[in-house]
Amino acid sequence: MTIKPAIVKRLLQICDTRKMPANDLAVRSGITPSTVYSLLQDSRKDMSVITLKKLCDGLEMSLVEFFDSDVFSELEQEVT
Numbered sequence: 001m002t003i004k005p006a007i008v009k010r011l012l013q014i015c016d017t018r019k020m021p022a023n024d025l026a027v028r029s030g031i032t033p034s035t036v037y038s039l040l041q042d043s044r045k046d047m048s049v050i051t052l053k054k055l056c057d058g059l060e061m062s063l064v065e066f067f068d069s070d071v072f073s074e075l076e077q078e079v080t
Helices: 003-017 022-029 033-040 049-058 063-067
Strands: none
Touching: 003 022, 003 033, 003 063, 022 033, 022 049, 033 049, 049 063
16 A cells, blocks of 8 residues: 555544544544545545645644554555
């Protein structure tokens, strides 16, 4: 798995655990719902660190807490 799908997987895990719809995450993060839904799509290949930080703020967690997950333990190398 590469980083973008791993980030999406982690976001969805957290939202599922907290029973938080993507729309609520958007509102709490100060990001438009359309941006959040776009980020969750496979066709979108990247995500800015600033956007991820806003999402973490909306989830009331640090980036360290966000990345402290097995989802990120075996990422594929992305350099070609």
